[in-house]
Amino acid sequence: MESKCILEKSSVGASIGGVVDFNYRPGRYNNRVPAMEKSSYTPGPIFYKYVTDGGSTAAVKNERTSSAGSGHLPGVGVLQDVEKTGPRDQKDIGSTGILKRASPTLCLGTGRQLPGSSISLDIRNPGKQAELANSFRAAQGQNVPQAERQPLPSSHIPVPRNRNPSGHADKEVMAATVLTSLSTSPLVLGPSSVPTEPTSKTWKDVLSASYSSSTSGNWSWDASDQSVPSTPSPPLSKDANPGFLHSTQGDDASEDVSESTHFMFEDPIPRKRKNSMKVMFKCLWKNCEKVLSTSSGIQRHIRTVHLGRNSDSDYSDGEEDFYYSEIEVNMDSLTEGLSSLTPTSPTTAGPPPIFPPPLSDMSRSELIGVNGLQSHLSSLLSQSAPSALCHIRTDHAYQAAAPGPVTHVRTVSIGEKRQPAASTHTAVTKSHTLTTPATKSAPGTRKPRGEAKKCRKVYGMEKRDMWCTACRWKKACQRFTD
DNA sequence: CTTGCCGGGAT
DNA sequence: ATCCCGGCAAG
Known part of the structure; x- marks a missing residue:
């Protein structure tokens, strides 16, 4: 060299x-x-x-x-x-050429850092969330009041910010303060600058106390699953993730940041999302992950299930409002979400054995916000980090996978060929085919080896000039066709 | 291992 | 378009 x-x-x-x-x-x-x-x-x-x-x-x-x-x-x-x-x-x-060819992958990855934590984060395990959040805070050298570390008592049902219950005005004010300070604070904070940031602690603490699951990732499509206890977890502030922020660049970084900020504070006016946003309503009751598409539905759910009111009475004193939150769900974001999540760390191991159900924009954005935990998560979470989606593009993908439209993997696989063959290629490939429309024919089109002796066999290497051109060019023999 | 040849680079 | 070759799959 x-x-x-x-x-x-x-x-x-x-x-x-x-x-x-x-x-x-x-x-x-x-x-x-x-x-x-x-x-x-x-x-x-x-x-x-x-x-x-x-x-x-x-x-x-x-x-x-x-x-x-x-x-x-x-x-x-x-x-x-x-x-x-x-x-x-x-x-x-030609390494430059290789880089050039690989660049789309890289761009994809760096452009949309949305790694692992996003999917592998067990959002239904509040214990883990709390643990993660605490460890993350501890890592920041912050003193977290003991009270904050405790899971929210069941009597405390977090109230979504966009509601306006009396008695929470103080917190609203604090939240507003937080917003203000945030808007004037640098979005990208170095690890060292975080602890000394005066406003940082304040608003984080406020958030910890006042924000509920709708912004914390404690959200699930499986609304019926209540087997796992779940408690709204403290919000995971984005400046908790210097690594992530530092790893993104330029416009993408700021875009993601603003995006996560936007979702963290439930900005009612989506700046960027124009496509099929759907408002859903999520029950915030402890251990309840119910998500319904109508406010009346969620109110009825809360009334009947949690408040013990008469089910056939539509009377509402408005109390239900405290127990659910609106969330925005991008219904067609599955593909985009997946592709956006595509890889940034090609070295990570295999993909999740089970791919989570439709990644809503909501959850995706939350995960951006949660992203700060990633560095910690990487050690705590299972290996199911989807950050390895890039492995989709290995030359071996089509070998491991059943014959399918995956031949295109070749063109972008050069830089990744040395990746150890993951045992989960099949699953990965499946995911990939979800996100990348197959543009080439199935690999089965390879011409089966003929029985006839070809020029090479007939004439031998020493008489190569007697070969047909195709044979010389290592193409399908034209002289001795089958 | 050898052989056939696909996919893609170079010119 | 032509030439060439890396690398894969089949044997």
Whole structure:
């Protein structure tokens, strides 16, 4: 892995260059004209010779860091010759090409960091949530009042912010304060800056005390599942995730940040989402994950199930309002959500064994907000982090998966070929086919090997010039077809 | 291992 | 379009 630029006179270039060949392509079967003769065409007195002995990454790097400036890179010089130590090296040199091809994946990943925690986070396990939240807070060096660490007592039903129950005015005010401070605070906070941020603690504490599950990720589509105790968990502030924020870049980062902010505070005016947003109503009663599509429905649910009111009476004193929250659900965001979640850390292990039901925009955004925990989560959560979705694109995907429309994986798999083969490729591939429309025909179209002897067999390598062109080109033999 | 040839890069 | 080759699957 080294590269060097050899400055040489034109005449010298020929003698060393061996491959100075302007009229003939280097090839096994080409007649080679002595390079010397060709070199006489060299117009300039001097040209650069770019000799590479391996990959070009180092070369590029060196060029960048050197004070000599650029201009020696392949393709830059006015006249240059690329000498390769072998055919393979050409491929290695092409690492830029590889990067280029892989870039869509990368873009996808970095653009939409929405990793693992999102899906693998066990949102139905409040104990774990509390644990995570506490550990996260502890990691921030904050003193968390003991009272806050305790799960919310069952008597305390968190009231959604967009309701306005009397008696919660103080918290509303605090929340407003929080909003204000947030709006003027830098969104991206370094880990070190967090503990010293005066407003940070304040609003986080406020949030911890006043926000309920609708912004904390304690949300589930399986509204009927009450087997697992669930308590609205403290909100997971986004500045809790310096790693995440730092790993995103530019517009995407700010977009995600603002997006999560937007959802964290239930901004009634979706800034970005224009597509099929659906308002759902979620019961906030402890251990109840009920989600209904109508307010009357959720009110009735609360009245009858939690308040013990008469089921056939539609009378409502408004108390139910305290126990449910509106949530916005993007009904068609499954695909987008999945694709957005696509990978940022190609090194992570396999995908979740079970893919969660439709990822709503809501949950996705929440997860963005929750994202701060990711670094902690990575060790606490199971290996089901979907951040490994990128593994979809491995050359082996179609080997592990049943024949299906996955051939396209090849084009983007180059950089990932060394990934250890995950045992869950099938599931992954399935997920992938969900998100990426298959554009190519199924792999089954490969022509079965014929019985007839082909040119190669008939003539042998030593008479390769007698082969049909297809055989020479390693294509399907045209002479001895089946 | 060898062989056939697909997919894709280089020119 | 032509030529070439990496790499895969089948044998």
